[in-house]
Amino acid sequence: MIYRRRASPLHAARAGAGLAYCAALAACALTFEHPLVLGAVAVAALGAGVGAGAAHELAMAARFTIPLALLIALVNPFVVHEGLTVFFRVGEVPPFGQVDLTVEALVYGLLLGARVIAIALCCALLVAAVDPDEMLRLFRRVSFRSALTAALAARLMPVLARDARRMADAAACRPDSGARPPRVAVLRAVATSALDRAVDVAATLEVRGYGARTAARRAREPWSRHDIAFAAASVVLVALAVGARLAGVADFSAYPSLRAPVGAAELALAVAIVAVALAPFADRRGIER
Numbered sequence: 406m407i408y409r410r411r412a413s414p415l416h417a418a419r420a421g422a423g424l425a426y427c428a429a430l431a432a433c434a435l436t437f438e439h440p441l442v443l444g445a446v447a448v449a450a451l452g453a454g455v456g457a458g459a460a461h462e463l464a465m466a467a468r469f470t471i472p473l474a475l476l477i478a479l480v481n482p483f484v485v486h487e488g489l490t491v492f493f494r495v496g497e498v499p500p501f502g503q504v505d506l507t508v509e510a511l512v513y514g515l516l517l518g519a520r521v522i523a524i525a526l527c528c529a530l531l532v533a534a535v536d537p538d539e540m541l542r543l544f545r546r547v548s549f550r551s552a553l554t555a556a557l558a559a560r561l562m563p564v565l566a567r568d569a570r571r572m573a574d575a576a577a578c579r580p581d582s583g584a585r586p587p588r589v590a591v592l593r594a595v596a597t598s599a600l601d602r603a604v605d606v607a608a609t610l611e612v613r614g615y616g617a618r619t620a621a622r623r624a625r626e627p628w629s630r631h632d633i634a635f636a637a638a639s640v641v642l643v644a645l646a647v648g649a650r651l652a653g654v655a656d657f658s659a660y661p662s663l664r665a666p667v668g669a670a671e672l673a674l675a676v677a678i679v680a681v682a683l684a685p686f687a688d689r690r691g692i693e694r
Contacts, residue, residue, distance in 0.1 A: 445675035449682035456686035459533035466529035474518025481514025
């Protein structure tokens with residue numbers, strides 16, 4: 406999964422606003438265990454992915470995350486033996502003693518898996534719709550050298566992967582070798598190429614003055630309407646999460662018995678999360694098609 410510049414409000418927003426937006430969505434999933442709220446976060450992330458033209462990337466993330474979520478749901482009843490509703494008695498399992506599978510543990514495992522899926526969708530949205538170079542530039546004031554190192558590493562890893570594929574294909578095309586070369590040989594060649602490339606990059610950076618104590622600062626660009634919209638959505642999402650937790654809305658408990666109230670407040674919170682998350686995509690003014 407790589408970043409591609411697309412014509413969408415999220416791509417047009419600055420990296421700080423996009424990062425805050427995705428982090429606020431993920432924070433909502435981390436704050437609540439109520440299935441209605443987790444579903445709302447997943448719907449909001451999917452809707453944002455469609456609005457950002459990154460539906461394929463989010464579908465890939467869901468395809469790889471759903472098996473992990475199902476595994477969590479299946480393992481949790483064997484690990485957690487709390488709950489009052491037993492649906493299967495495994496029997497005596499040394500050294501754990503009597504093992505009983507409960508409905509509460511199974512449901513809680515499903516909710517943990519749903520949380521993993523929701524957070525994975527938020528992370529996939531961040532990777533697909535927020536410029537990684539601009540995002541790394543945000544940390545330049547904290548540590549210029551670390552941000553530069555991370556940016557170079559993020560840029561060079563796809564290059565090294567392409568080098569490995571080309572070396573393997575070239576070796577397989579040799580007439581005296583009908584099979585593909587061993588991975589160790591390809592890894593050794595890529596590592597050697599990486600060291601040579603590192604020397605070239607270091608020399609280029611030194612010539613351009615990156616070793617100086619002071620680096621040229623870019624002029625601050627004024628905030629656009631998309632920056633303000635996504636930043637405001639982030640603040641509202643966090644305020645909704647904090648306010649709902651303080652008010653006891655969408656409270657959930659799995660043990661010893663399931664309790665997940667679904668009332669007007671929970672429905673309003675779920676609708677508000679989806680509406681606030683998708684509101685910035687309604688304004689497409691200034692988006693290049």
